[in-house]
Amino acid sequence: MEQRFVMKCGGSTLAALPAAFFEDLRRLQESGVKPVIVHGGGPAISRTLEKLGIETEFVGGLRRTTEDVLDVVEMVLSGTINKEIVRRIQGAGARALGLSGVDGKLIQARPVSNAVEIGHVGEVTEVNAAVIEGVMAMGYIPVLAPVGIDDAGQRYNINADTAAGAVASQLGVERMIVVTDVPGILRTVDGEKRVLPRVTAAEIDEMIASGEIYGGMIPKVKAALACLHGNVREVAIVSGTEPDVLSRAVLEGGVGTVIEA
Ligand SMILES: Nc1ncnc2c1ncn2[C@@H]1O[C@H](COP(=O)(O)OP(=O)(O)O)[C@@H](O)[C@H]1O
């Protein structure tokens, strides 16, 4: 079986991911499935900025990224977090290769349209799929930090959901699994919070407008809607602490909230 998928691993859930999560990933890889990981690390970036006394703020869900902030973003994402995930995968007995979007120009980017206001934040223009595929062909799980680069060598801070969606599109995988700290998109029905098993683009628009989808869930649903074309036919938003969540989401489907093309 040759089945590929992109997994986005959110900073909100990294510390809570049990060893069993990475063992599940190893078993999937052993069964012939090829994962590509794109990770976040927003909370760790915020903690480090705070320790260094550098102010940080989010504008429309994106971190305002000055030159000083960019240094910390790269240090934390491409260094600490990227290597932590690589170590955990290796600890589970699988092979992983950690890279950022700067390495081999894996994630090429340009400034977002409101860059004057929010600084060095990027949007993806191109993903070097051939190198990612080469890493997979060697039997390694690519682990990508969402720092992008342009032809002039400028680095960009890219939201990890956006970067994962772009990687999924360009690799043409069938599924993207967004691993986070909630079991899916929640909606209050009869005073009770419930996970929506499926959600349409129209419902997403409605829930953003009503404030039922807010904060860090907004870039996830936007990235999902943006990548659902071509081969990408399903994005699942799942919790990383549910047993065997990855293998169930990849092999069976119907886990967490599913957004379909
Ligand atoms: N409708 C919703 N259902 C579930 N979570 C939501 C919803 N709207 C907003 N959220 C928030 O989105 C968060 C996940 O986004 P975020 O904290 O950015 O995670 P990550 O680091 O995994 O990207 C949840 O913890 C929750 O606070």
Ligand SMILES: CC(=O)N[C@@H](CCC(=O)OP(=O)(O)O)C(=O)O
């Ligand atoms: C531009 C922008 O906001 N970049 C994010 C990159 C990390 C990220 O997206 O991490 P999570 O997936 O854990 O939220 C940031 O600086 O926090």
